[in-house]
Amino acid sequence: MDEPILQPGQRLARGVCRLLRSHNFATLDEVTPRPGLRVDVMALGAKGEIWVVECKSSRADYTSDRKWEGYLEWCDRFFWAVPPEFPTEILPPDHGLIVADDFFGEIVTMAPAHPLTGPRRKAVTLKFARMAALRHHALRDPRP
């Protein structure tokens, strides 16, 4: 299979997903919890924990994002993921921090937990489940 050409943020997301997989989280990139809002990585833990990770490859990538505060209400914990050279002092505090590259990463600061309500968790989990299965199906059986 040809290697797709990935943007810097997508390569970072790949390393983040490998990291989260090693923490027993199942991940999905570019999830749209509601129309107009797309998170870089959503991750689902064995107990149903929902994490969102926003990947910022550079200062410019971060400063051009006006939507990130809208992501908080869709997860139990919110993380920034940045490359090692990123100036982390420009990030707002009070969230998690992952330092990653194209291949792997590390959770530097655990995000504080702000648990979702039951109905919101149910809705996000269902959306995640259907999106994951539909994408898996499309990869496995691309013909229809």
Added chain:
Amino acid sequence: MDEPILQPGQRLARGVCRLLRSHNFATLDEVTPRPGLRVDVMALGAKGEIWVVECKSSRADYTSDRKWEGYLEWCDRFFWAVPPEFPTEILPPDHGLIVADDFFGEIVTMAPAHPLTGPRRKAVTLKFARMAALRHHALRDPRP
């Protein structure tokens, strides 16, 4: 990508998954709701409905299955899926019936609804979600 060699039941499952996709269900094959119990196809509707479809390619395939009654407690609706030439009179009544081939299919009899309890639905949806995302990840990024 090379075409995998599929068994008759798996080819039937492919047609079933395409059919269910056309009914706006997200599908996953070979789901293990608990250890030792593997259903051929699990499908998740937009409102969270959970369907299970057992694919039987022949009379022998059906008569060798001693586990199917164990599947009922993991879904809201249970269907048999069989090829057009299958002797459907040997199937136990009171379930749904899909007639399918390798490419598509048809819901001949809608299965009666036996809604799952809330905790069971939550647990099955979470398992489905994680399994779908992990398999998707493994296809997208098989290297780690």
